[in-house]
Amino acid sequence: MARTPDARKKLREICKVAAKVFYEKGYDGASMQDIAEAVGLTKAGLYHHVSSKGTLLFEIMNYGMDILDETVLAKVKEIPDPRERLRRTILGHIDLVVRARDMEITVILHENRSLKGTLRKKINARKRAYIEYLEDLIARVQEQSGMPPKLSPHIAAFAVLGMINWLYQWYHMEGAVKEEEISSAYVDFFFRGLLGNP
Amino acid sequence: MARTPDARKKLREICKVAAKVFYEKGYDGASMQDIAEAVGLTKAGLYHHVSSKGTLLFEIMNYGMDILDETVLAKVKEIPDPRERLRRTILGHIDLVVRARDMEITVILHENRSLKGTLRKKINARKRAYIEYLEDLIARVQEQSGMPPKLSPHIAAFAVLGMINWLYQWYHMEGAVKEEEISSAYVDFFFRGLLGNP
Numbered sequence: 001m002a003r004t005p006d007a008r009k010k011l012r013e014i015c016k017v018a019a020k021v022f023y024e025k026g027y028d029g030a031s032m033q034d035i036a037e038a039v040g041l042t043k044a045g046l047y048h049h050v051s052s053k054g055t056l057l058f059e060i061m062n063y064g065m066d067i068l069d070e071t072v073l074a075k076v077k078e079i080p081d082p083r084e085r086l087r088r089t090i091l092g093h094i095d096l097v098v099r100a101r102d103m104e105i106t107v108i109l110h111e112n113r114s115l116k117g118t119l120r121k122k123i124n125a126r127k128r129a130y131i132e133y134l135e136d137l138i139a140r141v142q143e144q145s146g147m148p149p150k151l152s153p154h155i156a157a158f159a160v161l162g163m164i165n166w167l168y169q170w171y172h173m174e175g176a177v178k179e180e181e182i183s184s185a186y187v188d189f190f191f192r193g194l195l196g197n198p
Numbered sequence: 199m200a201r202t203p204d205a206r207k208k209l210r211e212i213c214k215v216a217a218k219v220f221y222e223k224g225y226d227g228a229s230m231q232d233i234a235e236a237v238g239l240t241k242a243g244l245y246h247h248v249s250s251k252g253t254l255l256f257e258i259m260n261y262g263m264d265i266l267d268e269t270v271l272a273k274v275k276e277i278p279d280p281r282e283r284l285r286r287t288i289l290g291h292i293d294l295v296v297r298a299r300d301m302e303i304t305v306i307l308h309e310n311r312s313l314k315g316t317l318r319k320k321i322n323a324r325k326r327a328y329i330e331y332l333e334d335l336i337a338r339v340q341e342q343s344g345m346p347p348k349l350s351p352h353i354a355a356f357a358v359l360g361m362i363n364w365l366y367q368w369y370h371m372e373g374a375v376k377e378e379e380i381s382s383a384y385v386d387f388f389f390r391g392l393l394g395n396p
Contacts, residue, residue: 028227028228110308151387155380158368158369159383161364162360162362162364163357163364165360165364165367166356166361185349186357196390
């Protein structure tokens, strides 16, 4: 639905709070009443902004994908060298998951199966576009290396997505491993796995 | 609690069915009533076997870890070469996630945060033992290579766990990519990432 700038801003606020509630109680365990209370609205007030819990989950994931676009992809798109662009994309994606400033990212990763029907298809289309972007970039890096590809860009893309996305399950900012250590170890590991030694 | 062999068998049956219910409805969305119905017991009958929903989740995860021990780790423990033992461990772990014969594995991966208190600590101790087993094996493979380690066994272990565990989110047996293709691509990718070219 078309929204005024004010309504969009309010919706983003609701998404931020609702993402935290979904993170804490699980999508299935959280009620619209819980979310209304956390946002400081009546239930009727919440329904004024979003028509159902499913739509709210969709808006959160959509917002999460916007964050990926705005904070990672928009910043690397002018980099001409495919390897450097891929490297910076991986670093940006790691940063999003590791810092989890935005709980929307965790909700995208964890509540994948909770979304149903058309809304699920829409989010899956955005995810697929990102995966295709990675596959394309990986294929170009392989080509640039001048060596025969060691594995399909499709499998390589899912390998790196798994390495990065799984971080939300175990990585703690306060732990002994610093973000820079993970980032540089992951990037080097990935490029060795993809191309072999330089 | 101590159980007779019959009671253990019945509990495994309940775990298998309950894992499917948790997978479909989510842990928070599934009630003990849903599970009792799926198992073909009254709610009182179900409580005779398991004292709470949390305990049931614990039993499912514990059973999933038993499956890992019995179908993967027990079979490789006699292999003397660390690299071959690691390779076979990775293949066995991929097979568990990809085939998901046992929904318990998916529940372990997905409902990590749903378990609380002492029961969570017990499962985490079993997970940690597996991670330490991987780290130890990785360190021995690095040593055996005679080259200076390219990354810490700790980070390498989480990289490979992420690659493999994330498969539950995207891999479909019926899809175009066959298990053998994934398995051999993942193993080669991992060892190149760990050691560089042979």
